[in-house]
Amino acid sequence: MGFPQANSMKFETITVGHRGPTTLVTLNRPDKLNAMSTMMKEELIRALHELDASEKTRAIVITGAGQKAFTAGADIHEFQGRTPIEQWRMYEHGTLYDAVDRTSKPVIAMVNGYCFGGGLELAMACDIRIASERATLGQTEINIGIIPGGGASQRLPRLVGLGTALKLTLTGDRIDSAEALRIGLVDEVVPHARLEKRTFQIAERIASRSALAVRLAKTAVRASVRLPLDQGLRYEQSLFALAMASEDKDEGVRAFLEKRDAAWRDR
Numbered sequence: 001m002g003f004p005q006a007n008s009m010k011f012e013t014i015t016v017g018h019r020g021p022t023t024l025v026t027l028n029r030p031d032k033l034n035a036m037s038t039m040m041k042e043e044l045i046r047a048l049h050e051l052d053a054s055e056k057t058r059a060i061v062i063t064g065a066g067q068k069a070f071t072a073g074a075d076i077h078e079f080q081g082r083t084p085i086e087q088w089r090m091y092e093h094g095t096l097y098d099a100v101d102r103t104s105k106p107v108i109a110m111v112n113g114y115c116f117g118g119g120l121e122l123a124m125a126c127d128i129r130i131a132s133e134r135a136t137l138g139q140t141e142i143n144i145g146i147i148p149g150g151g152a153s154q155r156l157p158r159l160v161g162l163g164t165a166l167k168l169t170l171t172g173d174r175i176d177s178a179e180a181l182r183i184g185l186v187d188e189v190v191p192h193a194r195l196e197k198r199t200f201q202i203a204e205r206i207a208s209r210s211a212l213a214v215r216l217a218k219t220a221v222r223a224s225v226r227l228p229l230d231q232g233l234r235y236e237q238s239l240f241a242l243a244m245a246s247e248d249k250d251e252g253v254r255a256f257l258e259k260r261d262a263a264w265r266d267r
């Protein structure tokens, strides 16, 4: 499949290519199993920010270059000599994981291989995870004497439950994609050869909807992990009321009654 590169965006450690309404962001250090250096994280934050503002992009897919890895996590080489103050400063302006979480457009992790440590945290920050049968996943920080620092202690239990999250985090063990699907860590597993096709199919299906409705729906569902039930239900009602005021609601209802496809205006 061809992905024309985005001209405006120049990066060293990632590539950004468009196909129709979907933009593919590829972590591009295959010789290092796409380990995420500070530069890569900064470039990803910048790309997400620009894509969220771009009219062209309606869905974002994140994957890893090469045949082996989504990403083997944070670049371990950079841990050597990093002081606590330096680490603290890295959080000051918001992390990659915050940036993915805050992207208003749908973000899909296309997990094509190794997905460890910060790589799993990146996948968990995304909205949907589609994995290759070849993928291996793990919250592996404990193996090098540290703990997750990119959100796993909070996002993993919300996805898989407390006991399973603790088992993965405390053992550092790796699991295959079938097990990841069984525990709810990924949402679909497909044969490796079909991974890209299936992921883009999902992205394009979402992209065919009203972008405004997609955005409101994503906001409401993502709030469910942050808000107590009563507040979450009230929040959903407010967003629903907002959706009722949209041009796309008028168009969607009219199209249904006239038995035709809707022509969304995304407002």
Ligand code: COA
Pocket (backbone or CB within 6 Å): 031, 032, 033, 035, 036, 072, 073, 074, 075, 076, 077, 114, 116, 117, 118, 140, 141, 143, 144
């Ligand atoms: N950070 C920096 N470099 C990494 C890396 C990481 N997280 N993971 C892999 N690499 C590099 C290796 O150092 C190696 O580079 P080199 O060829 O210059 O020595 C290259 O990627 C290939 O890795 P290698 O270990 O030779 O591949 P493998 O197929 O034998 O093993 C893994 C793959 C993923 C099992 C193994 O690399 C690994 O355990 N990586 C660390 C995963 C991890 O715990 N991540 C969380 C960090 S907090």
